[in-house]
Amino acid sequence: MLFNLSDHPTIANAFLAELRDVNKQQDRLRFRRNMERIGEILAYEISKALPYVTQTVETPLGSAAIPLPAQRIVLATILRAGLPFHQGMLNYFDDADNAFVAAYRREHKDGTLDVQLDYVAAPDLEGAVLILCDPMLATGSSVKLALDHLLRFGTPAQIHIAGIIGASAGVEAIRRHSPRAKVWVGALDEELTAKSYIVPGLGDAGDLAFGGKL
Numbered sequence: 001m002l003f004n005l006s007d008h009p010t011i012a013n014a015f016l017a018e019l020r021d022v023n024k025q026q027d028r029l030r031f032r033r034n035m036e037r038i039g040e041i042l043a044y045e046i047s048k049a050l051p052y053v054t055q056t057v058e059t060p061l062g063s064a065a066i067p068l069p070a071q072r073i074v075l076a077t078i079l080r081a082g083l084p085f086h087q088g089m090l091n092y093f094d095d096a097d098n099a100f101v102a103a104y105r106r107e108h109k110d111g112t113l114d115v116q117l118d119y120v121a122a123p124d125l126e127g128a129v130l131i132l133c134d135p136m137l138a139t140g141s142s143v144k145l146a147l148d149h150l151l152r153f154g155t156p157a158q159i160h161i162a163g164i165i166g167a168s169a170g171v172e173a174i175r176r177h178s179p180r181a182k183v184w185v186g187a188l189d190e191e192l193t194a195k196s197y198i199v200p201g202l203g204d205a206g207d208l209a210f211g212g213k214l
Helices: 012-020 028-047 083-092 141-153 168-177 205-210
Strands: 002-004 052-059 062-069 073-079 097-107 113-121 129-133 158-167 182-189
Touching (some): 012 158, 012 182, 028 083, 028 129, 028 182, 028 205, 073 083, 129 141, 141 158, 141 168, 168 182
Parallel strands (some): 002 182, 073 097, 129 158, 158 182
Antiparallel strands (some): 097 113
């Protein structure tokens, strides 16, 4: 399953427009906040796909039957670019457990690129709902590598992959690699550069959020 937030006009388009806008990107605080906002909106959309169980909540005047999430949720993110996006999801899934993956792209002398993974910290994933956040789903290599390592911590009941912007090729690569996973994006772009940047995309999310040079 693929969910594209941009398929229907909503206020999320305003946040995506600011994330892409080369002039507004200079405001790092606003850039991070817009990443967070997309995380909140996608968290709400993902919540519609979760299993629920009805529980009784006592009020000062009686009791109310309310459907609440039935399974433990684990939010995983790929450092460092994913942190504001992750925080947006954590604002909604505020009692979730958390996992972190440190991965980076390395360019070789011949111009080829690969993804290196340095560190993984995760709780037990057995039977949990795993939501893996990576703001830019370009080739899908980072997500595939992160997911392979995370699954060493157990088999989740559900897997959700969330990105702010995805490239069609990267999303398809993720879906082939993990057919169980549901993929959620804020927008879907068609093109990748030779160095695997999404076009039109928005540039390097980590550098724009935290400083650095493209």
